[in-house]
Amino acid sequence: MVDLKSQYEKIKGEVNAGIQDVIDTTSFIKGTKVTEFQHNLEIYLNVKHVIPVGNGTDALQIALMALGLKPGDEVITPTFTFIATAEVVALLGLIPVVVDVDFDTFNISIDSLKKAITSKTKAIVPVHLFGQNTDMEAIMAIAKEHNLFVVEDACQSIGSVYTFSDGRKVQSGCMGEIGCTSFFPSKNLGCFGDGGAIFTNNDELAGQMRAIANHGMVVRYYHDMVGVNSRLDSVQAAVLDVKLKHLNSYCANRLAAADYYDAAFAATDKLITPARSANSTHVFHQYTLKLNGVDRAGLQKHLADKGIPAMIYYPVPLHLQKAYQDERYKAGDFPVAEKLSECVMSLPMHTELTNEQLEYITKSVLEYIA
Numbered sequence: 001m002v003d004l005k006s007q008y009e010k011i012k013g014e015v016n017a018g019i020q021d022v023i024d025t026t027s028f029i030k031g032t033k034v035t036e037f038q039h040n041l042e043i044y045l046n047v048k049h050v051i052p053v054g055n056g057t058d059a060l061q062i063a064l065m066a067l068g069l070k071p072g073d074e075v076i077t078p079t080f081t082f083i084a085t086a087e088v089v090a091l092l093g094l095i096p097v098v099v100d101v102d103f104d105t106f107n108i109s110i111d112s113l114k115k116a117i118t119s120k121t122k123a124i125v126p127v128h129l130f131g132q133n134t135d136m137e138a139i140m141a142i143a144k145e146h147n148l149f150v151v152e153d154a155c156q157s158i159g160s161v162y163t164f165s166d167g168r169k170v171q172s173g174c175m176g177e178i179g180c181t182s183f184f185p186s187k188n189l190g191c192f193g194d195g196g197a198i199f200t201n202n203d204e205l206a207g208q209m210r211a212i213a214n215h216g217m218v219v220r221y222y223h224d225m226v227g228v229n230s231r232l233d234s235v236q237a238a239v240l241d242v243k244l245k246h247l248n249s250y251c252a253n254r255l256a257a258a259d260y261y262d263a264a265f266a267a268t269d270k271l272i273t274p275a276r277s278a279n280s281t282h283v284f285h286q287y288t289l290k291l292n293g294v295d296r297a298g299l300q301k302h303l304a305d306k307g308i309p310a311m312i313y314y315p316v317p318l319h320l321q322k323a324y325q326d327e328r329y330k331a332g333d334f335p336v337a338e339k340l341s342e343c344v345m346s347l348p349m350h351t352e353l354t355n356e357q358l359e360y361i362t363k364s365v366l367e368y369i370a
């Protein structure tokens with residue numbers, strides 16, 4: 001699905017030098033590399049504060065911890081997503097309220113969101129799934145009307161830009177009070193292990209989240225709140241600082257691959273190519289087709305036999321996961337998410353796809369559905 005080896009070969013000199021530098025200075029934790037990367041990412045995103053943390057899941061947890069929510073408060077999140085979002089809500093004793101998604105964009109359905117708001121709702125966590133921003137203009141308006149926090153899950157969408165109706169262009173993760181991302185190796189900006197970051201323009205929340213990520217400590221060994229231990233290490237920061245310089249070209253490569261797929265599949269109605277929102281760029285963390293009357297398992301096997309991986313993101317919506325069984329929800333409650341989980345298929349998508357590979361993949365897909 002990804003080709004991290006070829007990507008590394010092209011930046012090997014720079015990356016190795018950065019890592020060697022960390023080793024030479026032995027400042028493995030909280031070193032200058034981390035501060036440098038933090039600063040460069042703040043400039044890239046045009047956001048006031050970047051708080052590097054241990055991974056994307058921690059980023060979400062720390063964000064929610066900083067909002068001062070109380071057990072029983074409700075947090076709304078889409079049911080068609082990766083589990084991390086609902087997981088941290090549940091771990092904090094908050095109540096995950098899931099809502100349906102939009103068939104075209106895979107992102108939170110604004111109608112479904114509006115219906116789920118109660119007097120206990122405190123926050124919305126929209127997930128910019130597969131690399132395209134949610135309809136943030138609508139989300140921010142709803143949040144304002146109901147006085148809710150917005151914590152963006154931008155783990156798949158770093159580098160994607162949203163345009164508001166007044167012309168303002170804002171980076172993914174920098175629209176709500178807080179944004180969260182992951183630097184897991186296969187993410188669009190990935191390191192060589194685990195990593196994540198939190199974004200905010202709010203000074204007070206930034207201070208709060210820095211302290212929470214560091215054992216709730218502001219002054220050394222004085223703990224003002226219950227915190228966690230979550231940090232990005234210097235080796236990862238060194239890798240990320242090099243890759244950040246290439247992020248725009250990485251996004252362009254992904255987009256070119258998506259364009260190739262779109263063109264190749266345009267003529268058949270058995271494959272629905274991913275919709276592009278008018279107000280967001282798409283950084284194609286995943287290229288996800290919707291199959292229309294195609295045997296998914298059969299196609300996946302056909303591709304596997306030809307050495308082509310294809311993945312199902314995600315096969316089970318949150319409300320039907322065993323760990324999240326809840327009397328509030330049953331099968332049939334979120335028909336769009338349930339339908340998507342039965343018909344989606346993601347094809348290889350990364351920065352190093354060659355036209356030859358794309359031709360082989362698309363021909364193999366079309367051959368099966370013919």
Ligand SMILES: *Cc1c(COP(=O)(O)O)cnc(C)c1O
Nearest residue numbers: 055056057082084155156182184
């Ligand atoms: C990857 C991902 C996460 C979690 O990130 P980790 O760094 O693996 O903890 C959370 N949400 C979404 C949507 C993701 O894709």
